[in-house]
Amino acid sequence: MSTTALVLVDIQQGLDDPWYGVRNNPDAETNASRLLSHWRATGQPVVHIQHLSTNPESPLFPGKPGVPHKPEVTPIDSEPVMQKHVNSGFIGTNLESWLREHGIDQVVIAGLTTNHCVETTTRMSGNLGFDTYLAHDACAAHNLVGPDGTNYTGEQVHTMSVANIASEFATVLSTDEVLARFV
Amino acid sequence: MSTTALVLVDIQQGLDDPWYGVRNNPDAETNASRLLSHWRATGQPVVHIQHLSTNPESPLFPGKPGVPHKPEVTPIDSEPVMQKHVNSGFIGTNLESWLREHGIDQVVIAGLTTNHCVETTTRMSGNLGFDTYLAHDACAAHNLVGPDGTNYTGEQVHTMSVANIASEFATVLSTDEVLARFV
Numbered sequence: 001m002s003t004t005a006l007v008l009v010d011i012q013q014g015l016d017d018p019w020y021g022v023r024n025n026p027d028a029e030t031n032a033s034r035l036l037s038h039w040r041a042t043g044q045p046v047v048h049i050q051h052l053s054t055n056p057e058s059p060l061f062p063g064k065p066g067v068p069h070k071p072e073v074t075p076i077d078s079e080p081v082m083q084k085h086v087n088s089g090f091i092g093t094n095l096e097s098w099l100r101e102h103g104i105d106q107v108v109i110a111g112l113t114t115n116h117c118v119e120t121t122t123r124m125s126g127n128l129g130f131d132t133y134l135a136h137d138a139c140a141a142h143n144l145v146g147p148d149g150t151n152y153t154g155e156q157v158h159t160m161s162v163a164n165i166a167s168e169f170a171t172v173l174s175t176d177e178v179l180a181r182f183v
Numbered sequence: 184m185s186t187t188a189l190v191l192v193d194i195q196q197g198l199d200d201p202w203y204g205v206r207n208n209p210d211a212e213t214n215a216s217r218l219l220s221h222w223r224a225t226g227q228p229v230v231h232i233q234h235l236s237t238n239p240e241s242p243l244f245p246g247k248p249g250v251p252h253k254p255e256v257t258p259i260d261s262e263p264v265m266q267k268h269v270n271s272g273f274i275g276t277n278l279e280s281w282l283r284e285h286g287i288d289q290v291v292i293a294g295l296t297t298n299h300c301v302e303t304t305t306r307m308s309g310n311l312g313f314d315t316y317l318a319h320d321a322c323a324a325h326n327l328v329g330p331d332g333t334n335y336t337g338e339q340v341h342t343m344s345v346a347n348i349a350s351e352f353a354t355v356l357s358t359d360e361v362l363a364r365f366v
Contacts, residue, residue, distance in 0.1 A: 086310040087351060115347050120310065123303045127269040136330075146346030147319075147355050160343045163329030164298050168270060172330050 002131070003104045004182050006039040008032055009089055009111030009118050010051045011073045014059030014066015020113070021142035024154035031138035031175040032110050033072035038179050045102060046079045049089040051117060087120035096128060106131040108178055109170070110138035115161040126169035134170045135178045136162045185314070186287045187365050189222040191215055192272055192294030192301050193234045194256045197242030197249015203296070204325035207337035214321035214358040215293050216255040221362050228285060229262045232272040234300060270303035279311060289314040291361055292353070293321035298344040309352035317353045318361045319345045 059066035141158035242249035324341035
């Protein structure tokens with residue numbers, strides 16, 4: 001039987017700041033909270049990733065009120081909080097070594113934002129050899145303006161990100177599907 | 184003065200196989216070849232990344248005729264060829280240590296395919312702290328069918344991938360702009 005960690009990425013208050021644009025999927029936090037409650041109830045390991053920006057303009061710059069996790073997913077003492085400064089939860093943290101030391105070879109990933117920190121973490125997780133799952137409806141993305149000026153909605157960005165992740169990097173499931181599978 | 188490496192990702196014959204779908208940007212190889220000629224002419228370092236698939240169905244499985252590089256970018260003896268088995272050119276290779284040992288802090292990335300191995304390599308390059316550039320018109324993508332059945336064209340996939348890369352991970356330039364900048 002594999003051990004499966006829930007990795008929650010950057011579910012922080014500052015991500016609500018309009019600085020980031022217009023978001024899709026208002027249910028992301030509720031679904032992430034459902035995952036977290038299930039992981040706690042079943043005694044499976046949970047890791048919280050927390051972004052600390054190096055950009056003083058960012059709502060996630062250290063010391064700003066946006067840095068703490070959202071109340072739906074407030075970490076408890078037994079759950080490691082790994083702080084990072086780039087998109088990937090595997091760079092500048094001990095996430096990989098922590099997972100391997102705890103014999104964890106499967107991870108379920110959810111959080112904010114789909115195309116940035118979630119996707120980068122998920123791509124690396126799959127490429128590092130972890131059996132990787134994405135809870136797509138426990139993620140959300142902001143709109144994105146491309147270098148050619150095209151404005152993609154948060155939903156378009158999210159949906160393409162999920163398609164890319166599903167194509168090569170992870171198994172994409174809904175929160176309901178994750179809850180039924182990892183019991 | 185920074186040293187800038189050209190990193191060419193998976194420009195291999197097997198990527199022409201219909202197994203991968205329908206591609207955009209038929210000029211990608213010509214533009215990659217222009218970059219390569221310029222890097223050789225100016226004595227700047229070049230790294231070739233070569234994918235060896237672990238999937239026997241893949242045209243890039245070891246021993247298949249699709250594994251060698253395309254003739255436009257055939258490596259020469261002085262240029263390292265780093266073989267990988269996952270999307271990221273930084274995982275399972277010595278790319279990061281090679282760049283750091285050679286005092287290289289800037290990289291220009293191009294190759295195949297935009298949203299898979301190029302994007303994963305580019306995301307990691309930026310996150311690892313390299314000053315990272317993407318030559319967008321020396322890359323190409325195949326169409327992609329999402330988990331909801333939506334078929335995105337190669338051009339849609341490529342364009343969104345470039346937008347994501349430009350938003351957080353690298354400076355996106357055309358081949359002409361790269362040639363003018365890294366002289």
